[in-house]
Amino acid sequence: MIHISILVPLGHTSLVNIEGSYQILSDINNFLTEKGREPKFQVQLVGLTTEVSQRNRLFTISPEVLIKDVKKTDLIIIPSLHGDQSNAAAMNQDFIPWIRQQYQQGAAVASLCLGAFFLAATGLLKGKQCATHWKMAQEFRSMYPDVNLMDDRIITEEERIYTSGGAYSYLNLILYLVEKYAGRDIAILTAKAYAIDIDRQSQSPFIIFEGQKAHNDEPIRKAQEFIEASYQDKITVEQLSDMSAIGRRSFERRFKKSTGNTVIEYIQRIKIEAAKRDFETSTKNVNEVIYDVGYIDTKTFRTMFKKVTGLTPLEYRNKYNKQIMNPVND
Template sequence: MIHISILVPLGHTSVVNIEGSYQILSDINNFLREKGREPMFQVQLAGLEPEVSQRNRMFTIAPEVLISDVKKTDLIIIPSLHGDQRHAADINREFIPWIQQQYQQGAAVASLCLGAFFLAATGLLDGKPCATHWKMAAEFRAMFPNVLLMDDRIITEEDRVFTSGGAYSYLNLLLYLVEKYAGRDIAILTAKAYGIDFDRQSQSPFIIFEGQKTHNDEPIRKIQEFIEASYQDKITVEQLSDMSALGRRSFERRFKKSTGNTVIEYIQRIKIEAAKRDFETSSKNINEVIYDVGYIDTKTFRTIFKKVTGLTPLEYRNKYNKQTINLVNE
């Protein structure tokens, strides 16, 4: 029997992650029985206190066990913790030595969405790949520079440490874990029973590039604003370095340090984000959108678009444009 501990942290935590994980993983035993196989999972909610209030006391979760009573577990699931991540880690610090000890005893550890911040606080993610919500990528990198954050990934795995991307992509990690422990046939049955998109690998189509402006480098911020206002034009690095009154090498170094992107990457991301908006809302054809965001070479645009979003321009428009969806359904 595989023992699974779903943590119930203090503070503002994703009730959906906790209940959803408990529901799905508990149902695996039923699916196994339907296949004539023995039950496999013992799922428990584990906490620091007998009752934990959530959402300003709208919900109360009563863990079945306290972690002090769990001497050995096989899989620990850390739900998303919301709000100030340093504060969330601080009020839940009593979990950390227990998680570390269980990992040393052979347990696997999985974080869901922003739960990656707390998992990283244990040190178990150092030097390993990690996924989390794309919107918190810059903050995560600043807090945990030794972790290999992979913005676009839905799931990462290394040395019994698992992470998932943003929000409801936790369902994909649950399916991944079900497949690993119970087999692909049970994972597919679970996906069908719960209507979960199976084998989704990337959260790239969902990422909204907003630019990194939390830095204090005002000249670089002004350049960012210029790029965002002039993305339809041809913009060169030389032009921007002249505007900043900095030498090119110094400008490029400061830009990368402030934004996390090279100048060229930033220009490309702004253009791609504008194209995505057009594909979602306008009736323009693919080439019209490409030209409108300042690209002449359609092949180059298509290559960059696929790299950034994980989809071709046509696939993206067909997926997100309401007019296109209606035509397909008629």
């Protein structure tokens, strides 16, 4: 029997992650029994206290067992912790030695969405790949520069450490773990029972690029604002450095340090974000949108768009544009 410990952290955490994981993993035994196979999972909610209030006391979770009573587990699941991540880690620091000990004894550890921040606080992610919510990528890199964050990934796996991307993509990681422990057939059955899109690997189509402005370099911030206001035009590094009265090499270094992107990457991402908005809301054809955001070479744009979003421009438009999906008859 595989023992699964779903953590119930203190503070504001994801009820959906906790309940959803518990529900699905508990159902696996029923699916196995229906197929004439032995139950496989023992799933428990594990906490630091006997009761944990959530959502301003609207909900209360009562863990089945406290960590001091779990001498050995096979899989630890860390749900998403919300709010200030440093405070969340401090509030739940008593979990950390227990998680480390269980990992050293052979347990696997999985984080869901923002749970990656707390997993990183244990030190187990150092030097390893990791996924989290795309919206928190910059903050994660700032707090844990020694972790290899994979912005676009839905799932990462390395040395018994598993992480998932943003929000409800935790379901994809749960399915992945079901397949790993109970087999592909049970994972497919679970995906069908819960209407989950199995084998989804990228969160790129959902990422919204928001230029990092949480820095104190005012000339760089003004350069960002200029790019965002003038993305249709041809903008050069020399033009921006001249406007900022900063030498080119120094400007490029400061821009990358402040935003996490090179100047060219930033310009490209702003153009692509503008194109995405057009694809979502307008009836323009693909080439019209490409020209409107300032690209002349359509092949270059299509290549860059696919690299950033994981979809071709046409696939993206067809996925998100309601007017295209449901055209109005004249």
